[in-house]
Amino acid sequence: MTYDYIIVGAGSAGCILASRLSENGKHTVLVVEAGGNDNSFWFKIPVGYARSYYNPRVNWMYNSEPEAELKGRNIYVPRGKVQGGSGSINAMIFVRGAREDFDDWARAGNPGWTYEEVLPYFRKLETHANGASSWHGGDGPIHITPMRGMTHRITDAFLESCRTLGLPMNADFNGADIEGAGVYDVNTNRGQRSHSSAEYLRPALGRANLTIERNTQVERLTFAVDGRITGIEVRQDGQKRTFIARREVILAAGAVGSPQIMQLSGLGDGDMLKSVGLDVRRHLPAVGRNMQDHLCASYYYRATIPTLNDEFGSLFGQAKLGLQYLLTGKGPFAMSVNQAGGFFRGAEDEAQPNIQLYFNPLSYRIPKDPKAGLKPEPYPGYLICFNSCRPASRGNITITSADPLAAPAIHPNYLSANKDVEEVVQGSRLVRKIAAAAALFSVTAEEVSPGPDLNSDEALIDYFRENSGSIYHLCGTCAMGPDHETSVVDARLKVHGVEGLRIVDASIFPNITAGNINAPTMMVAEKGADLILEDAA
Structure with missing residues (x-):
């Protein structure tokens, strides 16, 4: 045809x-x-992405080749294999990127791709919950919902810790500037995934x-x-x-x-x-x-107050949240579990924010067994995840045979650039600095992992090499x-x-x-x- x-x-x-x-x-x-x-x-309900994480019917479930700088580990690389692609199975955090990212596209010899030239297309595709503005669209197909005002109360402690440390605060990562701490926007519409x-x-x-x-x-x-x-x-x-x-x-x-x-x-x-x-x-x-990809690692903390672990960790709690969602279209089932975070300079001499953080009022570990499912830690907890914003490492993808059904070889070459290793230390120190600030420290019982005994730069880098994974931004x-x-x-x-x-x-x-x-x-x-x-x- x-x-x-x-x-x-x-x-x-x-x-x-x-x-x-x-x-x-x-x-x-x-x-x-x-x-x-x-x-x-399960594609419509935001929390349903947990069911797609290890589902071969809707996910290519690739793995990288052994990564030399990550202790020879094969890194999991999920990719959407369903109408909507990865947009049907992702966590729906809606971030455009920094102005400098697109200006760099244009400087690389691509006229028409500066931030000012792509901003109209960002505005064209969205309907923002707060309406049209110089930064946001008001009548586009994709609906954008700020999670501000809907987050778990321990998220407030994270934001207050950032504030007391003098870190910039940011009410809109997709506005005039990306730098600072704040609550993420998600692409949802009345509690359902809003994707292409x-x-x-x-x-x-x-x-x-x-x-x-x-x-x-x-x-x-x-x-x-x-x-x-x-x-x-x-x-x-x-x-x-x-x-x-x-x-x-x-x-x-x-x-x-x-x-x-x-x-x-x-x-x-x-x-x-x-x-x-x-x-x-x-x-x-x-x-x-x-x-290129964003490589991340999580720091796990036991909390002294209830977190989403308590609700997601029991059938009763899940049923309660499910009923809330069905009746109101609101609650944790209607949101991303990555509620807050931000973009920060890992060192004073950094020209622009180079570390992204995610604050998650639900702490869980990625199971090695695909049949195990995603389960919260068996205690009230939270995690803080970080990655470099613009890693310098470069990898490659190559076919391994002429067979179209054979999976390609994926070589991310993570941490092959010295700058990326330096930013591992920057991100690790930043996470601990925020967790130690008064507001968050007051609701924290202990750092579970990597744990306070690991404190040298070398130990923190080693932890990252052993525990980091893709954040799926290939x-x-x-x-x-x-x-x-x-x-x-x-x-x-x-x-x-x-x-x-x-x-x-x-x-x-x-x-x-x-x-x-x-x-x-x-x-x-x-x-x-x-x-x-x-x-x-």
């Missing part, structure tokens, strides 16, 4: 592209999704010019004799099918899926492609490189830039030297943004849709 545009991946970006490219009625659009529908109740599948794609599927094919695995791109992309080959229900694109194929399969499809199609580093028996269609050495693997040797797409998101192919997802980030990356990924999709429609005019 033939369409004007084929979008590969119905994730956070792909759902927006499908809606925007089909809304004028002029173009036929096909969306291809490897997973199924996200119509389950629910708000963009689902309403658009009633259009005659928009088609979706679910449970459909893309195996490779197809080419004309002159090298132009003509469509995709897929496997669906055990059968091979081919779809043709009159105008463009748009990869929106994410930081893992997009470079994987490129490489399977002969687009990537020539030597690597030959090593797995593939013909080289075009030597693009940057495909799969420049991978990006940069098909980076945007002017040079085909060091980037994959240009500033209009067209693949260098390959006609008929664009990439519109988090893989195009030249550098990772401070904070959670779902919001900037949706911004990229809004802007990318405009670029595509401009070129079609």
